[in-house]
Amino acid sequence: HSNRVMWFQDFFPPNVCPINAKANTFYGIMFDAGSTGTRIHIYTFVQKSPEDLPEVEGEIFESVKPGLSAYADEPEKGAESVKTLLDMAIDAVPPHLWKKTPVVLKATAGLRLLSEEKAEALLSEVKEVFEESPFLVPEDSVGIMDGSHEGILAWITVNFLTGQLSGQNQQTVGILDLGGASTQITFLPRFEETLKETPGDFLTSFEMFNKTYKLYTHSYLGFGLKAARLATLGAFNMEVVDGQMFRSSCLPKQLEAEWHFGGVKYRYGGNKEGETGFKPCYLEVLKVVKGKLHQPEEIRGSSFYAFSYYYDRAADTNLIDYERGGVLEVRDFERKAKEVCDNMERYNSASPFLCMDLTYITVLLKEGFGFRDNTVLQLTKKVNDIETSWTLGATFYLLQSLGMTY
Numbered sequence: 001h002s003n004r005v006m007w008f009q010d011f012f013p014p015n016v017c018p019i020n021a022k023a024n025t026f027y028g029i030m031f032d033a034g035s036t037g038t039r040i041h042i043y044t045f046v047q048k049s050p051e052d053l054p055e056v057e058g059e060i061f062e063s064v065k066p067g068l069s070a071y072a073d074e075p076e077k078g079a080e081s082v083k084t085l086l087d088m089a090i091d092a093v094p095p096h097l098w099k100k101t102p103v104v105l106k107a108t109a110g111l112r113l114l115s116e117e118k119a120e121a122l123l124s125e126v127k128e129v130f131e132e133s134p135f136l137v138p139e140d141s142v143g144i145m146d147g148s149h150e151g152i153l154a155w156i157t158v159n160f161l162t163g164q165l166s167g168q169n170q171q172t173v174g175i176l177d178l179g180g181a182s183t184q185i186t187f188l189p190r191f192e193e194t195l196k197e198t199p200g201d202f203l204t205s206f207e208m209f210n211k212t213y214k215l216y217t218h219s220y221l222g223f224g225l226k227a228a229r230l231a232t233l234g235a236f237n238m239e240v241v242d243g244q245m246f247r248s249s250c251l252p253k254q255l256e257a258e259w260h261f262g263g264v265k266y267r268y269g270g271n272k273e274g275e276t277g278f279k280p281c282y283l284e285v286l287k288v289v290k291g292k293l294h295q296p297e298e299i300r301g302s303s304f305y306a307f308s309y310y311y312d313r314a315a316d317t318n319l320i321d322y323e324r325g326g327v328l329e330v331r332d333f334e335r336k337a338k339e340v341c342d343n344m345e346r347y348n349s350a351s352p353f354l355c356m357d358l359t360y361i362t363v364l365l366k367e368g369f370g371f372r373d374n375t376v377l378q379l380t381k382k383v384n385d386i387e388t389s390w391t392l393g394a395t396f397y398l399l400q401s402l403g404m405t406y
């Protein structure tokens with residue numbers, strides 16, 4: 001690579017292109033169209049020399065709710081929510097770099113669950129918004145991301161930010177992402193046995209920063225926290241009959257309410273007459289999870305980074321500090337689930353789903369992935385002030401494919 005010209009050199013005269021000054025700063029804009037919200041990440045990078053990995057100098061982050069899938073029947077409105085966020089990038093990126101700054105939107109599980117027609121309508125409206133912007137719009141700039149990429153790119157992000165992708169002694173960490181509609185698990189297998197025991201479609205080779213990683217990764221569609229709520233209520237993927245009521249022992253007894261997800265309205269409530277509390281709730285949730293997930297032996301003893309709803313629910317219940325995150329064991333989620341579910345009346349002010357959510361997280365970790373009670377989870381929202389989201393990995397991948405980094 002030694003002869004490669006840094007990409008910016010051809011539009012600065014050589015005498016004003018000081019390699020160590022701001023000229024080697026570049027930007028990337030990545031949209032995360034998640035099932036519960038749309039987010040923009042505007043990254044600033046500095047590449048000090050072609051031999052080093054680029055450095056992330058900063059990130060501007062903003063989000064809107066609901067997610068694109070909530071606009072399934074009014075795609076222009078969905079695209080408008082993207083436009084609002086993109087306008088921020090106009091202010092954040094210096095005008096002379098607009099044309100060199102790529103903008104991409106990747107949608108995840110919310111759009112995977114829509115019909116192809118509705119998803120396509122939304123994406124093509126978004127594409128129009130991009131094309132009217134002053135930024136670089138690569139081919140395939142708007143689309144639905146592959147589930148395996150979602151896990152891999154989050155793994156790249158976390159391991160890049162924790163310094164595991166540079167230098168010699170790489171001790172990579174596995175990651176757990178719990179979204180609204182899907183959940184991902186990704187790690188670098190250490191044992192030959194794991195590779196042998198794992199179904200082929202759970203293993204993906206991936207090249208990043210001149211290295212190839214063979215990762216274990218899988219995205220379980222329908223196993224995100226909100227999809228799991230519907231599954232527990234027996235309402236996931238159901239034709240909802242008008243006025244139909246879904247009940248669960250994981251909800252406060254007297255509760256009756258309505259909930260919108262993926263453009264559908266659901267009525268739900270507690271077990272007015274029957275049982276409520278941790279035990280019956282656990283059994284109810286277990287039906288949703290049991291036997292549905294692959295359990296790699298190797299992960300039982302190792303520690304994982306966890307974020308998204310793992311983080312949010314741990315922070316909501318003071319298991320970790322909302323700003324700083326923290327370290328937990330799987331059994332801490334179970335302890336908290338018991339506490340909340342067996343005292344539901346005391347907790348229902350925050351969210352009526354708190355008991356169900358904590359129980360689902362417990363069941364997913366223990367009975368789904370097969371983690372032990374004492375498996376350690378590092379709950380992290382940010383590392384060095386950068387969000388632990390697949391979006392950073394996706395931006396690296398994008399810059400690499402455009403020849404802007406090595």
Ligand SMILES: O=c1[nH]cnc2c1ncn2[C@@H]1O[C@H](COP(=O)(O)OP(=O)(O)O)[C@@H](O)[C@H]1O
Pocket residue numbers: 032033034035036037039067108109110178179180181182183224307308309310312381387388389
């Ligand atoms: O940039 C981020 N950093 C950390 N967490 C994020 C970020 N963006 C979204 N999340 C988390 O993702 C979860 C919502 O999942 P999402 O809406 O992405 O569903 P999906 O992944 O199933 O499509 C929430 O817990 C939210 O806090």
Ligand SMILES: [Ca+2]
Pocket residue numbers: 034035108179180308
């Ligand atoms: Ca997500």
